[in-house]
Amino acid sequence: MINNKAEMDEDSEKIINTGCCHDCGGRCVLKAHVKNGKITRIETDNEKEPQLRACSRGRAYRQRVYSEERLKYPLRRVGERGEGKFERISWEDALNHVASKILGIKKKYGNSAILFVPGGGNQGMLHGVTPVGLMLNQIGGYTRMWGIPSYEGALFASMATYGTMMTGSARDDLLNSNLIIMWGWNPANTVWDPGTSLWLARAREKGIKIIAVDPIFTDSAAVLANDWIPIRPGTDTAMLIAMAYVIITENLQDQRFIEKYTVGYDAYKDYVLGSEDGQPKTPRWAEEITTVSEQTIIDLAREYATSKPAALIAGWGPARAAFGEQYSRAANVLCAITGNIGINGGYASGFMRAYSSRESIGSTGKKKEGPIKQL
Numbered sequence: 001m002i003n004n005k006a007e008m009d010e011d012s013e014k015i016i017n018t019g020c021c022h023d024c025g026g027r028c029v030l031k032a033h034v035k036n037g038k039i040t041r042i043e044t045d046n047e048k049e050p051q052l053r054a055c056s057r058g059r060a061y062r063q064r065v066y067s068e069e070r071l072k073y074p075l076r077r078v079g080e081r082g083e084g085k086f087e088r089i090s091w092e093d094a095l096n097h098v099a100s101k102i103l104g105i106k107k108k109y110g111n112s113a114i115l116f117v118p119g120g121g122n123q124g125m126l127h128g129v130t131p132v133g134l135m136l137n138q139i140g141g142y143t144r145m146w147g148i149p150s151y152e153g154a155l156f157a158s159m160a161t162y163g164t165m166m167t168g169s170a171r172d173d174l175l176n177s178n179l180i181i182m183w184g185w186n187p188a189n190t191v192w193d194p195g196t197s198l199w200l201a202r203a204r205e206k207g208i209k210i211i212a213v214d215p216i217f218t219d220s221a222a223v224l225a226n227d228w229i230p231i232r233p234g235t236d237t238a239m240l241i242a243m244a245y246v247i248i249t250e251n252l253q254d255q256r257f258i259e260k261y262t263v264g265y266d267a268y269k270d271y272v273l274g275s276e277d278g279q280p281k282t283p284r285w286a287e288e289i290t291t292v293s294e295q296t297i298i299d300l301a302r303e304y305a306t307s308k309p310a311a312l313i314a315g316w317g318p319a320r321a322a323f324g325e326q327y328s329r330a331a332n333v334l335c336a337i338t339g340n341i342g343i344n345g346g347y348a349s350g351f352m353r354a355y356s357s358r359e360s361i362g363s364t365g366k367k368k369e370g371p372i373k374q375l
């Protein structure tokens, strides 16, 4: 949108509404003040709430646009790999070079030898995967990977557990939680919803306890969390299952929710208690694997199960490994056995596409009942 009055006068400042295209999961509003074709400053959403406020990375976009290090034209490597020697070439040369390489591969090996790995850099936010796929289809097709390296674990687990990828709740609903667990999730860097940081900050101001489980002392852990539990990378599943062990053996599960809304609890219980494979998934067992102390696992399990409604938000990162979907499934199951799904302040951990649930669960100043009534 261009300020009409300003549009009449090139020398005056225009305000152009746009969005931040860092691929962090947010779509925050940026208002670029432009004078004589140059961005002079960037503001964000300052309209009525709920605002889509940009973080400092988005507000600093001007530095990125005018950075000395920004690539402004195609460069061709002329030295050895890693030597850092490049020459400037025209767009026409660059496009011809890439096109001839693609056609050369097609001619020599066939279309299946062209592998398209989508979603890198800003591609997801700026163009999506469709234009590249369409272009490659024009020459007869290409090979695509099965699944998505980024979120396949969470997506698979959400479909397996809930039968939908529309999980989670609107971010403002976090204010209804008694406890928020950020598991392998660093929203200060990857917000996955423009309102996330704001509502987490408000939750903290409200005194809602926030715990971060993460191998790294992330920005989110530093700024938002009351407690940080470091864990050996790739071992999250063991800790989540050991928490289920505590909840089940101490009879802290929400039995009415389990009976009314779930299937397979008895089989899961057999697995957790070790009746199935002879290995009880005790906190001591998990300590060996995760390096998180037995007592910490017990405490977190008790706190999560008894602080209802509690939001366990398991990020995608820990699932980016072999069998990573089991981590996501273990988190989803914890939400289910504690009955923290479908209630305000709870959270169905999973793929985190909260768009649908945003329509049905809460909005600022207007609390609505979740789709599942409190039992």
Ligand code: SF4
Binding pocket: 020, 021, 022, 024, 025, 026, 027, 028, 053, 054, 055, 056, 057, 058, 059, 191, 194
């Ligand atoms: S949260 Fe993400 S989308 Fe929003 S301003 Fe920051 S980097 Fe950009």
